[in-house]
Amino acid sequence: MTRQGRRPTRDDVARKAGTSTAVVSYVINNGPRPVSKATREKVLRAIRETGYRPNTVAQSLASGDSDMFALLVPDMTNPFLAQFARALGHECLLNGKTLLLGDAEDNAQHEVELLEAFQRQQVAGLVWYGVDQPLPLKAIQHFPRTAILLNQPETADPAPTQDGPRIRVTIDEYQQAYMATEHLAGHHRHNIAIVTGPTTRLNSRERLRGWKDALSKADLEPGQEIVTPYSREGGFKAASLLDDDMDAVFTTNALQAIGLLAGLTELGRTVPDDIAVATMNATDEARYLVPSLTSVQLPSTMLAMKIIQELLGQKTSAGNTIPVTPLLVRRHSCGCEQPGPVNH
Amino acid sequence: MTRQGRRPTRDDVARKAGTSTAVVSYVINNGPRPVSKATREKVLRAIRETGYRPNTVAQSLASGDSDMFALLVPDMTNPFLAQFARALGHECLLNGKTLLLGDAEDNAQHEVELLEAFQRQQVAGLVWYGVDQPLPLKAIQHFPRTAILLNQPETADPAPTQDGPRIRVTIDEYQQAYMATEHLAGHHRHNIAIVTGPTTRLNSRERLRGWKDALSKADLEPGQEIVTPYSREGGFKAASLLDDDMDAVFTTNALQAIGLLAGLTELGRTVPDDIAVATMNATDEARYLVPSLTSVQLPSTMLAMKIIQELLGQKTSAGNTIPVTPLLVRRHSCGCEQPGPVNH
DNA sequence: TTGAAAGCGCTAACAT
DNA sequence: ATGTTAGCGCTTTCAA
Numbered sequence: 001m002t003r004q005g006r007r008p009t010r011d012d013v014a015r016k017a018g019t020s021t022a023v024v025s026y027v028i029n030n031g032p033r034p035v036s037k038a039t040r041e042k043v044l045r046a047i048r049e050t051g052y053r054p055n056t057v058a059q060s061l062a063s064g065d066s067d068m069f070a071l072l073v074p075d076m077t078n079p080f081l082a083q084f085a086r087a088l089g090h091e092c093l094l095n096g097k098t099l100l101l102g103d104a105e106d107n108a109q110h111e112v113e114l115l116e117a118f119q120r121q122q123v124a125g126l127v128w129y130g131v132d133q134p135l136p137l138k139a140i141q142h143f144p145r146t147a148i149l150l151n152q153p154e155t156a157d158p159a160p161t162q163d164g165p166r167i168r169v170t171i172d173e174y175q176q177a178y179m180a181t182e183h184l185a186g187h188h189r190h191n192i193a194i195v196t197g198p199t200t201r202l203n204s205r206e207r208l209r210g211w212k213d214a215l216s217k218a219d220l221e222p223g224q225e226i227v228t229p230y231s232r233e234g235g236f237k238a239a240s241l242l243d244d245d246m247d248a249v250f251t252t253n254a255l256q257a258i259g260l261l262a263g264l265t266e267l268g269r270t271v272p273d274d275i276a277v278a279t280m281n282a283t284d285e286a287r288y289l290v291p292s293l294t295s296v297q298l299p300s301t302m303l304a305m306k307i308i309q310e311l312l313g314q315k316t317s318a319g320n321t322i323p324v325t326p327l328l329v330r331r332h333s334c335g336c337e338q339p340g341p342v343n344h
Numbered sequence: 345m346t347r348q349g350r351r352p353t354r355d356d357v358a359r360k361a362g363t364s365t366a367v368v369s370y371v372i373n374n375g376p377r378p379v380s381k382a383t384r385e386k387v388l389r390a391i392r393e394t395g396y397r398p399n400t401v402a403q404s405l406a407s408g409d410s411d412m413f414a415l416l417v418p419d420m421t422n423p424f425l426a427q428f429a430r431a432l433g434h435e436c437l438l439n440g441k442t443l444l445l446g447d448a449e450d451n452a453q454h455e456v457e458l459l460e461a462f463q464r465q466q467v468a469g470l471v472w473y474g475v476d477q478p479l480p481l482k483a484i485q486h487f488p489r490t491a492i493l494l495n496q497p498e499t500a501d502p503a504p505t506q507d508g509p510r511i512r513v514t515i516d517e518y519q520q521a522y523m524a525t526e527h528l529a530g531h532h533r534h535n536i537a538i539v540t541g542p543t544t545r546l547n548s549r550e551r552l553r554g555w556k557d558a559l560s561k562a563d564l565e566p567g568q569e570i571v572t573p574y575s576r577e578g579g580f581k582a583a584s585l586l587d588d589d590m591d592a593v594f595t596t597n598a599l600q601a602i603g604l605l606a607g608l609t610e611l612g613r614t615v616p617d618d619i620a621v622a623t624m625n626a627t628d629e630a631r632y633l634v635p636s637l638t639s640v641q642l643p644s645t646m647l648a649m650k651i652i653q654e655l656l657g658q659k660t661s662a663g664n665t666i667p668v669t670p671l672l673v674r675r676h677s678c679g680c681e682q683p684g685p686v687n688h
Numbered sequence: 689t690t691g692a693a694a695g696c697g698c699t700a701a702c703a704t
Numbered sequence: 705a706t707g708t709t710a711g712c713g714c715t716t717t718c719a720a
Contacts, residue, residue, distance in 0.1 A: 007486065009697055020707045025699060032700065036705060051486075056464040057404045058697035061712050066401065068444075068465070076430045077629070079421065086420045089447045093454060098461045100412075101445035103433045110437060117442045120400040121412075142351065142395075232632040262632040285421070288576040288606040290634040353713060364691045369715060376716070380689060402713035405696050691720075696713105703708070 008050040017046035028054055056098075060122055069125040069311055070100040070118040072111065075230070079254050080300070081129065083283045087304035088127060095308060097124070104131050106230070115139040125311035133202035137162070148307050148322075153202055167310055169303070169322045173203050176280040176296045176326045177210025181250050183294065183328055184278050185218035187335045189248035193224040195238045195260060196252040207252040207280070223248075232259035239263025247275055248334075254282035257293055261333070265290075272335040280326075292331035292339065298324055352394040361390035372398055404466055413469040413655055414444040414462040416455065419574070423598050424644070425473065427627045431648035432471060439652060441468070448475050450574070459483045469655035477546035481506070492651050492666075497546055511654055513647070513666045517547050520624040520640045520670045521554025525594050527638065527672055528622050529562035531679045533592035537568040539582045539604060540596040551596040551624070567592075576603035583607025591619055592678075598626035601637055605677070609634075616679040624670075636675035636683065642668055 010028075014021040019039060026035045027043040035043070046052070060066040071088055073081045085101065092099045100123060102114035111131050118126060119140070126143065128135065129150040140147055144163040152168050184192050194211045197204040208225070215222055224243050228234035235256035240263060242249065251257040257279035264271055271277050271291055279286070282295035303324055309316045317323065330336040354372075358365040363383060370379045371387040379387070390396070404410040415432055417425045429445060436443045444467060446458035455475050462470060463484070470487065472479065473494040484491055488507040496512050528536050538555045541548040552569070559566055568587050572578035579600035584607060586593065595601040601623035608615055615621050615635055623630070626639035647668055653660045661667065674680040 007488075011697080021698085022700080022707060022709090023705085026706090029699080034705065039705080053460070053464050055405075055466065055697055057401055057410065057466050058712090059699075060401045061399075061405050061696090061714085062698040062700085064699095064712070076420075076433070077423065077426045082421045082426045085445070086447050086449070089420070089445065090449060093457060098465060099445060101429075101433065101443060103430050105430070105434060113437060116397070120397055121442060122399065122401045144351075232629060236632060258629075258632050262634050262636065265634045285576060285602075288580060288603050290606050290609045292606065355713080365714085366691060366693095366716080367689085370690090373715080378689065383689080399713055402696090403715075405698085405712085406714040406716085408696070408715095689720105692718090694715105694717080696715085699710105699712085701708105701710085704706080 007055070008052045009055070010052070012050050013043065013046045013052045016050060017042045019043060064122075066122045066124050067096060068098045068100050068121065068123045069127065069308075070102065070121070070123040071127045071129075072102040072104060072114055072118070073129045074104050074106050074111070074131040075255075076101075076103040077255075078230075078281075079285045080281050080283050080298075083285070084129075084300045084304065087301045088308065091304050091308035095312060097308075106131055108132060108136070112136065112139045119143055127307055127311075132200075133206075137166075146311055146313075148310060151203055153206065165320065167320050167322060169307070169324055171298065171324050172326070173206035173280075174210040174213075177207040177250070177252065178214045179210075179326060179328050180278045180280050180294075180296045181211045181214035182218065183330070184248040184250060184276055184334060185214060185220060187248070187272075187276055189276050190220055191223045191243075191246045192220065192248040192250060193226060193242060193246040194250050194252070195226045195228060195235060195256050197227070197230045197234075197256075199227055204252065211250055228256065231255050232262075235259025235261075236263040239267055239269075242275075249275060249277050251277065251279040252281065254279060254286065254293075254295070257282065257286070257295070258289060261289060261291075261293070271333050276335045277333040284329075286329070287331060289333075291333045294329065294331045294334035294336060294339075296326045296328050298326055351399070352396045353399070354396070356394050357387065357390045357396045360394060361386045363387060408466075410466045410468045411440060412442045412444050412465065412467045413471065413652075414446065414465070414467040415471045415473075416446040416448060416458055416462070417473045418448050418450050418455070418475040419599075420445075420447040421599075422574075422625075423629045424625050424627050424642075427629070428473075428644045428648065431645045432651065435648050435652040439656060441652075450475055452476060452480070456480065456483050463487055471651055471655075476544075477550075481510075490655055490657075492654060495547055497550065509664065511664050511666060513651070513668060515642065515668050516670070517550035517624075518554040518557075521551040521594070521596065522558045523554075523670060523672050524622040524624050524638075524640045525555045525558035526562065527674070528592040528594060528620055528678060529558060529564060531592070531616075531620055533620050534564055535567045535587075535590045536564065536592040536594060537570060537586060537590040538594050538596070539570045539572060539579060539600050541571070541574045541578075541600075543571055548596065555594055572600065575599050576606075579603025579605075580607040583611055583613075586619075593619060593621050595621065595623040596625065598623055598630065598637075598639070601626065601630075601639070601677075602633060605633055605635075605637070615677050620679045621677040628673075630673070631675060633677070635677045638673065638675045638678035638680065638683075640670045640672050642670055 104111035126147040226238045236259035278294040280296040286293035331339045448455035470491040580603035622638040624640040630637035675683045
């Protein structure tokens with residue numbers, strides 16, 4: 001028989017401890033009023049004996065402040081996002097927060113619905129990696145808390161009037177594309193193709209621009225442009241679309257790279273001998289691809305830490321921007337002999 | 345100026361509509377009392393005009409019922425779990441639920457803390473893929489709602505007295521291991537090794553048992569047993585530990601398989617010619633590994649649907665068990681010529 | 689069919 | 705230092 005199926009409430013604790021309910025709150029929250037040592041002990045014991053756990057729903061309602069942060073991503077099966085989600089969840093756990101997760105499935109409609117749900121849920125902070133750029137900020141116009149915007153371009157329109165702070169994480173898509181392409185050019189590849197996503201998306205266009213500029217800087221003609229979804233399947237199909245005279249490919253996300261590698265292998269083209277490959281937007285799991293994949297990566301653990309600090313109100317970075325420095329990690333797919341990081 | 349920064353409440357709507365607050369609730373919830381057509385219209389219009397959105401926190405507190413389900417997994421970077429999480433999130437979205445996500449980071453301590461947080465959050469349902477078997481059910485002993493237990497062995501102790509229904513998804517680890525191993529044996533491989541996880545875990549031991557039994561059934565001696573973490577790195581290291589006379593390897597999760605494939609390649613051993621590989625616990629992404637990875641898979645989309653139905657109280661399966669039928673998907677790593685599914 | 693009002697469990701201002 | 709109590713926004717019983 002389980003205490004008639006009802007979880008013990010603060011009142012049960014107060015009764016057992018022989019104190020008022022307010023004191024119980026003061027103990028739990030460590031404030032806002034002081035509590036004598038003796039009383040605190042009594043309360044703590046009562047809590048232990050009853051097995052009391054505060055109801056966060058009631059806490060949220062009363063305080064107008066929840067202990068949940070939300071993360072919204074376009075695709076959870078993207079290794080970069082999975083790893084990032086994990087890092088964020090870790091930081092949340094360390095700080096007594098709960099992470100609400102939304103996977104928009106690359107669908108702008110779903111994305112808005114999830115933002116809607118998060119706001120109804122009164123989340124205390126939002127981390128948003130948008131399906132597309134620029135982010136439809138109107139969907140969080142009245143969100144009264146800090147929102148971390150993960151791929152809002154600097155060139156985007158200024159945010160509409162908004163209720164809460166908006167912190168931008170400046171992930172420079174252009175720069176990452178430039179770095180990866182430049183590295184391929186450094187391997188004396190002359191026909192460097194790009195596999196990128198739908199050009200209706202601004203981030204795709206930024207990546208394209210980075211690729212082009214790097215080529216131009218290296219005095220190379222632009223190679224083949226292949227537009228395909230940001231998925232393993234997209235990369236796989238790209239392999240069969242690739243012209244024979246291309247000797248290198250820059251892919252714009254890890255999923256495409258994974259698919260491309262598989263596709264090239266099935267077609268009997270060897271990487272990196274026949275054709276070199278480098279990508280952006282991968283993580284350390286790229287090390288375990290065959291061949292290991294050279295990639296421009298973001299320090300996701302560090303980033304997660306900074307973001308949570310920001311959401312907790314412990315500002316670490318000046319202004320409304322968190323800078324991120326991409327790192328080029330050399331592995332085998334580009335033709336490097338001795339892999340390793342290069343801070344370019 | 346944003347309506348002095350306060351989200352409109354039900355009272356604002358009632359005032360604007362010239363009705364009572366109760367009626368607003370009746371409209372929103374479509375019950376429990378009827379509302380005349382005219383009044384309903386007035387309310388709906390007021391809702392539209394104010395931009396009112398119900399506060400789910402308050403709803404939860406009042407109704408004692410939240411609209412959140414929680415998913416707890418040991419490792420979000422495991423492709424199988426990422427895909428499963430995505431499928432669940434999708435179903436939740438379709439049904440107006442929000443998915444809370446927990447990644448225990450393969451740590452039993454974290455796992456319990458997350459369960460604790462979920463219960464404080466008053467989640468309306470729980471899906472739990474445990475770090476280890478059997479699940480520490482005591483952590484949810486007083487959870488008053490349905491919990492779906494994803495890898496609770498049938499042989500486990502009966503659950504302790506509990507408050508809510510406990511539905512077991514019978515994922516037969518033994519059977520999956522058996523199927524994969526049997527398939528390798530069918531390729532006339534005679535020295536079939538296993539790469540499995542810590543044998544302190546029951547699921548590892550079940551997988552080991554399935555492997556052994558399949559070998560014995562095929563009149564083969566047990567091959568090498570390699571115990572390593574369920575991670576890419578673990579699989580990678582396993583490659584270098586593998587004896588030269590092994591001509592096949594069965595890995596017990598996708599991460600290990602990915603690492604193993606990479607490790608074997610770096611060592612110059614070709615798959616499947618030198619050595620065949622098959623795994624359990626992978627997903628369709630195995631198709632894009634190099635070589636494509638033969639695997640025993642679970643129908644995760646279907647499973648997610650069934651689970652959400654169950655959590656919504658629309659029982660589809662009889663009893664307290666949801667059966668899952670694993671599927672062997674033949675790809676190239678095992679030596680098959682023409683890949684495809686085999687319902688064995 | 690509608691409205692008034694008593695909670696849901698908690699926070700925190702105010703009183704003691 | 706501790707207690708009392710008015711909300712937080714909503715659901716739902718009960719009365720009209």
